């Protein structure tokens with residue numbers, strides 16, 4: 181299904197008066213505080229987040245999966261669904277594919293479809309955490325870190341194949357996340373596992389086109405529950421440095437032990453010019469892959485404060501890959517992704533309201549209270565009229581969730597696809 185511009189402008193009619201009143205009020209207030217509202221709105225409109233191809237259907241856990249009707253059953257339908265998200269929000273202009281879950285059958289056709297929907301191909305993800313049915317070697321005891329050279333070589337070759345697939349689609353980055361680790365003390369020699377991983381990543385790195393990046397994603401545990409080879413930002417940073425200038429760290433918000441200070445990690449990785457991108461989601465306990473901003477919205481705001489500071493002060497750090505990585509156990513996947521896109525825009529908008537100069541001055545004065553007042557003043561601002569303006573300026577809708585329901589998108593998808601289609605992915 182495709183949402184056409186006429187449906188969008190018809191829908192916006194009912195809300196545009198309220199929007200204009202709210203926007204004018206906020207815009208006047210911010211302008212009186214010296215804020216450049218126009219630049220904030222254009223930064224929001226330019227902030228495109230990649231949708232994970234593996235999260236367009238219902239997710240699940242080992243305890244079960246409850247399907248969602250009208251799920252996409254092939255890559256073409258997944259691109260269509262990303263197109264629906266982008267039509268409504270105008271901030272989902274990219275998709276991140278996971279291989280082999282989403283190997284295109286017709287590259288030209290899929291590129292034409294994505295182009296027509298203004299969808300770019302962001303980082304491609306390799307998968308050496310599941311065995312493919314005709315594979316010669318198993319990844320049961322790891323992939324790039326495996327004690328077996330044959331297993332490591334199979335995993336290296338898979339990553340080189342993923343690069344080729346991404347290259348045909350116009351992608352410019354490879355994301356490597358490894359489940360590799362151990363479930364019991366003594367099972368692994370940590371140094372051998374780490375060195376095998378480093379050597380394997382270097383072999384993959386040699387196959388990276390000049391204008392590509394390698395994003396090394398870390399995670400403390402699951403599916404291994406005693407040790408994980410790439411357990412934290414330090415391990416990812418060391419491995420990226422061991423590969424070279426085109427290798428960076430990837431921060432998945434759910435891949436941190438409770439109460440980790442993620443904004444500090446983000447800040448220092450930018451200072452070192454080694455922050456490559458994000459997998460946005462939220463979590464209460466583990467890698468819960470919940471809707472962005474649904475559990476810890478203030479933490480997300482503090483991360484965006486460091487990102488805004490870094491984007492202004494760390495030219496040594498590359499443009500970042502913005503991606504969502506979530507799983508939907510109880511919500512309509514598209515509504516869940518719309519809420520995540522909204523939360524990301526909201527955190528970014530609030531962070532753009534922070535007077536970084538005044539904050540720096542207060543920090544130099546050790547005026548702790550003033551520092552907090554500056555941050556929380558921005559956080560307490562209802563920035564939704566700015567998000568609406570950015571969407572309207574780009575041809576999107578004022579309220580994406582309401583539009584999604586008013587336009588009956590899920591009903592239309594069920595009519596087209598039926599109730600029993602299942603999307604590949606997690």
Ligand code: LRH
Nearest residue numbers: 305357397432467505606
């Ligand atoms: C691992 C992870 C990784 C993906 C997978 C789908 O938990 O975050 O980014 O490969 O989820």
Ligand code: MN
Nearest residue numbers: 397432459505
């Ligand atoms: Mn992830």
